[in-house]
Amino acid sequence: MSDRSTTPDAHCHPGDHPGPSGLTAAPAAIERAARLLRAIADDGRLRLLARLADGPHCVTALATAEGDSLSTVSQRLRVLRAEHLLVRRREGRHITYALADEHVLDIVRSALAHASEGI
Numbered sequence: 001m002s003d004r005s006t007t008p009d010a011h012c013h014p015g016d017h018p019g020p021s022g023l024t025a026a027p028a029a030i031e032r033a034a035r036l037l038r039a040i041a042d043d044g045r046l047r048l049l050a051r052l053a054d055g056p057h058c059v060t061a062l063a064t065a066e067g068d069s070l071s072t073v074s075q076r077l078r079v080l081r082a083e084h085l086l087v088r089r090r091e092g093r094h095i096t097y098a099l100a101d102e103h104v105l106d107i108v109r110s111a112l113a114h115a116s117e118g119i
Helices: 028-041 043-052 061-065 069-082 102-116
Strands: 085-093 094-099
Touching: 028 043, 028 069, 028 102, 043 061, 043 069, 043 094, 061 069, 061 085, 061 094, 069 085, 069 102
Parallel strands: none
Antiparallel strands: 085 094
């Protein structure tokens, strides 16, 4: 009797794998999640999300902390807002940015925790 795991043309059988994970999603949700993850995948944008995990900041404070120009930070914020990862509040001429909700915070925390494993 041959070992199925070492046979190159072995086929899976239904009982070979665990049951469903419960992570089924509509195609539109999968597409939106992919756009959201692409927006987060840029290191500059991820750094901004990590900074905003501590609370709201204005563009000037973010640019100063990052050592980037206002226009660079504004462009990154625009991408994150377009994917509904951030919210913006205006008080007169002053605008602050914050994470949109706890889901965004969870994604950032999980990604950074996973990336930090084994370092």
